[in-house]
Amino acid sequence: MxxxxxxxxxxFPSTTSLTAKVHPVVIFNICDCxxxxxxxxxxxxxxxxGSVSADGTVDIRNSYAVPHNExxxxxxxxxxYHHNMLLSHQKVNPKEVIVGWYSTGFGxxxxxxxxxxxxxxxxxxxxxxxxxxGFTNGEASIKAFVTVNxxxxxxxxxAQFQEIPLDLRMVEAERVGFDIxxxxxxxxxxxxxxxxxxxxxxxxxxxxxxxxxxEDVVEGRVVPDNKIGRFVSDTIASIPKVEPAAFDKLINDTxxxxxxxxxxxxxxxxxxxxxxxxxxxxxxx
Amino acid sequence: xxNPTVLSFLQVAAATEEVAPPLRVVQxxxxxxxxxxxxxxxxxxxxxxxxxxxxxxGSVLEVTNCFPFPIRDEEEEIEADGANYQxxxxxxxxxxxxxxxxxxxxxSTLLGSFQTVELIETFMNYQENIKRCVCIIYDPSRSNQGVxxxxxxKLSDAFMDLYRNNNFSGEKLREKNLSWVDIFEExxxxxxxxxLVSAFMTELEADTPVxxxxxxxxxxxxNPFLERNVEFLIECMDDLSxxxxxxxxxxxxxxxxxxxxxxxxxxRRTENMARKAAGEEPLPEDDPTNPIFKPVPEPxxxxxxxxxxxxxNYCNQINGVAGQSFSRLYLTKALHEN
Numbered sequence: 001m002x003x004x005x006x007x008x009x010x011x012f013p014s015t016t017s018l019t020a021k022v023h024p025v026v027i028f029n030i031c032d033c034x035x036x037x038x039x040x041x042x043x044x045x046x047x048x049x050g051s052v053s054a055d056g057t058v059d060i061r062n063s064y065a066v067p068h069n070e071x072x073x074x075x076x077x078x079x080x081y082h083h084n085m086l087l088s089h090q091k092v093n094p095k096e097v098i099v100g101w102y103s104t105g106f107g108x109x110x111x112x113x114x115x116x117x118x119x120x121x122x123x124x125x126x127x128x129x130x131x132x133x134g135f136t137n138g139e140a141s142i143k144a145f146v147t148v149n150x151x152x153x154x155x156x157x158x159a160q161f162q163e164i165p166l167d168l169r170m171v172e173a174e175r176v177g178f179d180i181x182x183x184x185x186x187x188x189x190x191x192x193x194x195x196x197x198x199x200x201x202x203x204x205x206x207x208x209x210x211x212x213x214x215e216d217v218v219e220g221r222v223v224p225d226n227k228i229g230r231f232v233s234d235t236i237a238s239i240p241k242v243e244p245a246a247f248d249k250l251i252n253d254t255x256x257x258x259x260x261x262x263x264x265x266x267x268x269x270x271x272x273x274x275x276x277x278x279x280x281x282x283x284x285x
Numbered sequence: 286x287x288n289p290t291v292l293s294f295l296q297v298a299a300a301t302e303e304v305a306p307p308l309r310v311v312q313x314x315x316x317x318x319x320x321x322x323x324x325x326x327x328x329x330x331x332x333x334x335x336x337x338x339x340x341x342x343g344s345v346l347e348v349t350n351c352f353p354f355p356i357r358d359e360e361e362e363i364e365a366d367g368a369n370y371q372x373x374x375x376x377x378x379x380x381x382x383x384x385x386x387x388x389x390x391x392x393s394t395l396l397g398s399f400q401t402v403e404l405i406e407t408f409m410n411y412q413e414n415i416k417r418c419v420c421i422i423y424d425p426s427r428s429n430q431g432v433x434x435x436x437x438x439k440l441s442d443a444f445m446d447l448y449r450n451n452n453f454s455g456e457k458l459r460e461k462n463l464s465w466v467d468i469f470e471e472x473x474x475x476x477x478x479x480x481l482v483s484a485f486m487t488e489l490e491a492d493t494p495v496x497x498x499x500x501x502x503x504x505x506x507x508n509p510f511l512e513r514n515v516e517f518l519i520e521c522m523d524d525l526s527x528x529x530x531x532x533x534x535x536x537x538x539x540x541x542x543x544x545x546x547x548x549x550x551x552x553r554r555t556e557n558m559a560r561k562a563a564g565e566e567p568l569p570e571d572d573p574t575n576p577i578f579k580p581v582p583e584p585x586x587x588x589x590x591x592x593x594x595x596x597x598n599y600c601n602q603i604n605g606v607a608g609q610s611f612s613r614l615y616l617t618k619a620l621h622e623n
Contacts, residue, residue, distance in 0.1 A: 025323050027489075028316040031481045032350070036382040044381075061323070065381045078380075085377050091355040091370055093327065133481060140488035168489055175501065176322065176433055181315045182486035186476040192432045192605045196612055199431070199502040203616075239620065251618050258607040258614075261511060265600035268518065272593055275529070276464060 020058040020127055020144040021167040023050075024181070026102075027131065027142070033065040034104050034133045042070070045103040045115060047082060048129060049089060049096040058099050058127055062089065068115075075111045077118060100127030106136040108145060108161045116147055116159070128161065142168060308417050309344040311437040312475040315482060317351050318435065321423050324353040325393035329425040331356065334392040336371065338384050341417055347477075348421070350383045351391060387411075389418040396426055396510075396517055397434075397602060400469065400594040402587070408440050409448060419472060427602075430510070430609070431501035437472040444468050453585040465590040465597075505617065507610050511603065518599040521592050528589040538581045545577045 026048065033044045046065035052058050064085050069076040089096060101119045103112065107130055119126040128145040144166040147159040179198075180186050190198070210232060216222040217229075242250070317337070324333055335353040339346065352374050354367065379385040389411060392399070399422050411418040417439075424434035440448075443461050447453065458464075478486070550570065557567040 023323065025316070025319040027485055028319055028482055031479060031485060032314070032316050033381060035479050035481055038382065064377075067380055081377060081380060084373060088370060088374050088377065092324075092353045135484070140485045142489075170489065172319070172322070175428060175431070176318060178486060178490045180318075180433070180476050181478065182483055182490060184478055184480065184483050189433055189435055189474050189476065192427075192430070193608055195431055195433075196502055196609050199499045200612065200616070202499060203503070242621075244621075247621055251614055254614055255611070258511075258610050261515065261603050262607050264515070265518075265603040268522070268596055269600050272596060276593075 017056045018058060018125075018127070018146055019056065019165045019167065020060060020129070022060045022129070022142070022144075022170070023062070024170040024172050026060050026063045029063050029065075030102055030104065030131050031133065034131075038067075041068075043104045045077075045101060047086065047098055047119075048100045048102055048127065050099045051095060051097065052099060060099060060127070060129070062093075062096055063102060064089065070111055073110075075114045077115065079118075098123045098126070100129065102129040102131060104131050104133040106130065106132045106134065106141065107143065112161070113159060116161075120147075127164070129166070142166060306344045308346055308419070308439065308472060310475050311346050311348060311419055311421075311472050312477050313348045313421075313435075313437075314350070315476060315478045315486075317348050318433075318476065320351050320353075321391050321421065321435075322425075322428070325391075325423045325425045326428070328356070329393065330395060332393050332395065334390055336374075336387055337389045337391055337419070337421065338375075338378070338386060339388045340384055340386060341388060345475075346388055346417060346419055346472075348388060348419075350378065352378065387415060387418075389415070389420055391421040391423065394422050394424050396514055397422075397424055397598045398517060398595060400591050400598065402591065405440065405448065409445070412440075412445065426510070429501060430504065430507070430606070431499070435474060437474050438469050439472060441467050441470050448587075453587045453590075454583045458586060465593040468590060468594060502609070503613060503616075505613060507606055511606055514599055514603050514606070518596060518603070521596045521599065525589060525592045525596065528584075528592060531584050532589075535581065535584055542577060542581055549575070549577060 030044070030046070033046065037044045044065050045068055046063050048060050049062040049064075050058060050060040066082045066085070067078045086098065098119070100123070101115060103109070103115070108128070112128065116126065116128055119128075125146060128147075130141075130143050130145070132139075132141045144164050145161040146164055148162050149156050150158045150160060180189070213222065213228070214232065217224045321335070324335055333353065333356060335351050337348045338350045338352070339348040341347075355370065375385060375387075390407065392404075404420065408418070408420060420438045422436040422438060427434040441463075443463050444467060447457060447461060447463065553568060553570060557570075560567055
């Protein structure tokens with residue numbers, strides 16, 4: 001082999017173990033910015049803020065849009081704006097640093113390399129996230145990329161965008177409830193008891209489903225699936241074995257505690273209305 | 286352009302302001318909810334605040350964006366910094382076509398202990414510049430139970446009148462018929478999302494039938510939460526009894542003074558009778574220089590009203606959580622029996 005190692009075309013870094021995780025607020029913000037974009041603009045781009053953990057997971061937690069102008073072969077980014085906004089954000093939360101940038105649209109586009117170059121100077125190995133607001137393939141595709149450089153000897157020839165896994169499981173959104181976030185208009189925020197009711201209903205439906213499935217299997221109507229069977233047995237096994245007497249005591253004690261608290265709080269309330277009455281009476285004197 | 290439409294909305298709002306229909310609904314974007322939650326949660330248990338931006342349309346107040354305030358320090362120079370930050374942020378957000386109209390502020394709270402004099406003062410400050418503003422309260426400690434603890438509040442007009450004159454004597458309150466329930470008005474919250482967001486969220490919703498929210502709700506241990514609630518309740522009760530003692534003291538002083546005035550008057554009258562009999566000029570029947578005629582200052586009722594509000598809030602929370610726990614306990618029981 002005549003070629004020595006130096007003159008081989010090589011990617012740097014050759015492999016990436018980066019994964020990204022996105023906070024729902026980022027998606028919401030991008031959508032909002034896209035809806036509010038200037039008339040002539042085709043896409044919006046902006047900065048992603050967050051943190052990088054030791055195991056290479058990039059946590060994207062915040063974002064802001066940066067105004068830009070784009071023509072066929074050049075991109076003008078409002079760098080002053082970017083820096084001002086960054087300073088403002090850091091005042092609130094100094095732990096959030098630049099982790100990359102986002103753009104709306106499907107996949108990587110021509111101007112992307114230039115913008116990516118700019119962000120590479122701001123931070124090492126930035127992430128490029130694309131959010132397809134146009135639903136090009138009829139689905140909401142959100143992707144994250146990093147670049148790997150193609151170099152010959154010391155000379156950099158090109159950069160290649162490589163997709164990295166993006167975690168879209170949004171626990172934060174689940175906490176708020178998708179029912180609220182996915183509809184156009186919700187008339188009322190559910191209070192605690194209503195929320196409990198929906199959860200209970202869901203649980204009941206799940207139990208019914210499983211019940212039906214088990215029955216069908218026993219009757220021989222459905223081909224049994226070992227996996228599901230194992231899950232069911234695991235679930236049942238996870239109920240702790242407590243002596244019935246001890247369990248009753250436990251439940252009853254807790255019930256009593258709660259009843260006591262309820263009693264106490266109603267007592268306090270009665271006291272309040274009583275004292276109000278007495279106060280007004282005292283005023284009349 | 287989005288700008289002219291925003292402006293025309295503002296003009297509409299300005300035009301209707303003269304009629305000023307009462308504020309009925311606060312309509313919050315999902316984005317704002319998430320932003321508030323993120324900010325409040327990241328800094329919990331420290332209490333944080335931020336500004337709400339949006340539009341005032343008729344009887345609906347639309348909150349379309351918000352930004353957080355940095356945690357404030359006590360020093361004065363930093364305060365000027367804060368104002369700068371606020372202006373800078375507004376300017377930047379305007380550049381990307383965000384509604385540039387302050388409609389209020391949000392703040393986090395711990396177990397709903399938000400009814401304080403500071404909140405009222407902040408509200409009055411905002412009220413001076415903005416006719417209709419709103420305060421959104423978020424309680425991060427309750428979100429762990431699968432509750433979206435968001436509240437939109439405003440001060441009632443009657444209360445603001447009284448507060449401006451700083452008059453919280455019993456007489457004035459009775460005149461206005463204002464009790465502690467009437468200080469804060471809770472405004473119903475509506476949540477709206479743009480079609481784009483709604484499409485994305487429908488796509489991204491996981492297939493699993495169980496969400497984090499359900500897990501949180503079915504969590505059996507509520508004791509720490511209840512314990513702290515009761516702790517706060519007891520503290521508030523102590524405060525309230527202090528306030529009551531203040532009033533008792535005041536009434537005792539008042540009646541003692543009245544008795545003193547009576548004896549003085551009687552003495553004066555007998556003296557005057559004697560003088561009349563002797564053919565002299567009678568002395569006047571009141572003497573402003575005498576210290577017993579100086580009115581005893583009546584303590585303000587504001588504090589006791591606020592404490593009462595807090596107590597009722599804790600009671601409500603205890604009731605709510607206990608109610609949830611009952612259903613959970615019976616559920617566990619049923620599971621065990623099967």
